Amino acid sequence: MSQIYLTEVALRDGSHVVAHQFSSEQVRYVTKQLSEAGVPYIEVTHGDGLGGSSLQYGFSKEHDIALIRAAAEVAGDSKITVLLIPGIGTIHHLKEAYEAGARVVRVATHVTEADVSKQHIETAKALGMEAFGFLMMSHSASPEKVLEQALLMESYGADAVYVTDSAGAMLPSDVQNRIRLLRAHLNIEIGFHAHNNLSLAVANTLVAIQEGATRIDGSICCLGAGAGNTQTEVLVAVLNRMGIETGIDLYQILDLADYVRANILPHPQDITTGSLVMGYAGVYSSFLRHANIAAEKVGVDARDILVELGKLNVVGGQEDTIIEVAQKIAQQKVGSA
Template sequence: MTRVQVVDTTMRDGANSFSHQFTTDQVSAIAAGLDHAGVKLIEVTHGDGLGGSSLQLGRAAHSDPEYITAAVKAVKDARIAVLYVPGIATLNDLAVAQECGAQAVRIAVHCTEADCAEQAVRWAREQGLEVLCFLMMSHMVEPEVLAQQAALLDSYGAHVVYTVDSAGALTPSGAAARVRAMRDRVSCEVGFHAHNNLGCAVGNTLAAIDEGATYVDGSLRGLGASAGNAATEVLVAALEREGHKTGINLFDLVDVAEDIVAPIMPRPQVIDATALTIGYAGVYGTFFLFAKRAAEKYGVDSREILLELGRRGVIGGQEDMIIDVAAELASKTGVRIGVGVRA
């Protein structure tokens, strides 16, 4: 069976569910636990990556260098990865992250904009970083189009190229088709990053592995944007049941999830009405809290906001559209601002 590299993103994607308020002590404890369990690659930054702490995207409790340093000091064997989104992060941010001890970077671009990653990929390779590239919102294009974009990232020097289901909109057949198309076009490794809005995160990941993915992502207790990610501990259990090798001690991993992460979670990671609608409408997972807040402020249904965002094809980086759509819906229905309805 396949040897699978499980990457944990609790302290990056999970920061979205925490409104980016992880403490450095929490980061240290989680990183140490993951390292002890045998997880070899751990992602740590603001939920929107390096440079993401802002009024628009949400202020973090600490700076990215502080988070990275806390994680690096806590681990013995694991490598610390950071997220880099062109247009949010700069190469200087990445250089600082490397100085703090980061050894890998995950460079994320929209699924049709691989060329936006070229500069960062080439620079990171020159600096000796492990480079993993994300094609976000991968459900929005057909598999062959996605594979063409993956081939560009491969040509720039990516070690791994990911199909990223940012909206949790894929089902197993769609996940498999995209990974298969990418596997046929690239010479580098292929990865898969799942969200659980349709309840398919672990199933999609298994389908991706069947088609050649060797890097897969999870977060402890599924902690992540909107409905969350594939739960790392559940994913590892499922992989072991399928006969895949991860090098991770399942019960040590479960202990980290139960004893460290569960007590600090602000809310259970469930598929509520808003999270489900994100997957159904195919909109970016980090819109979850923004849509809830806009629904409360403008007295409209968050589901209507998300469906309209989906119809307009709004993607990450266009968070201001959430307020615009909520205000438009409120004006059409004549509701009073501040009168909350279902969120």
């Protein structure tokens, strides 16, 4: 089996859990420990990527360029990675990140909008960075559509393309179908990013590896949006048991997990009712708060709102739809009374 490369996402996806309040000192400490444990890629940005610190997405305690610089100073052989969502992050942000020490970018788009990644991938390659495509909400498109979009990213020069289960909605068969099809048609590496809303993150990651994915994501203590991501320390232990080489020292990762649990994690990363329903419905974790507000306003169940949003394949940026759906459900209740 090919070498498996893990990207640790706690300092990016985990930023959602701490309301984007990571300090340079925390980032420096965690990065140093991850590097010494042999983690090859460490992602550091605002939870919504470069340029995410804003009124809309939440202000960071420190500018993400400062956090990237702090990480790069102690990263050793590990490569500092950044996430960039076109429309939030810009070419200017990407160049700033490179100057601060980032050497890898994951350009993230909705699964049907890979075309907006072209200039960002091309710019990253011109800078000498590794550039990966990151197809968010991959559960919401057919395997054939995912392949179509992945091929676009490959044509722009991406070194790998990730199937991204942003809502934690995928079943193992969903992962298998998508990774297998991409592996059969792409000439670049395949990656997989999981969320644990249905308690399937580790299982789905193993399926992805078995189908040919060589780039996988993990997060210490499951630190990530929703119910978190694939738990790094668990995944490393399982892969060790399976004889799959990652080059990561399990005991050092376990020691770091103890530190994160005691000093960073604000609460246990459980699968709450809200997280579970988001995975069941297949919607972004950011929708939960808006659905709860709309439900209280019009007197309906937030879970019904989330399920209906999932049926409509609503994506980030369409939050205005939430109140419309809530009102529709309320009208239906009145009509059936």
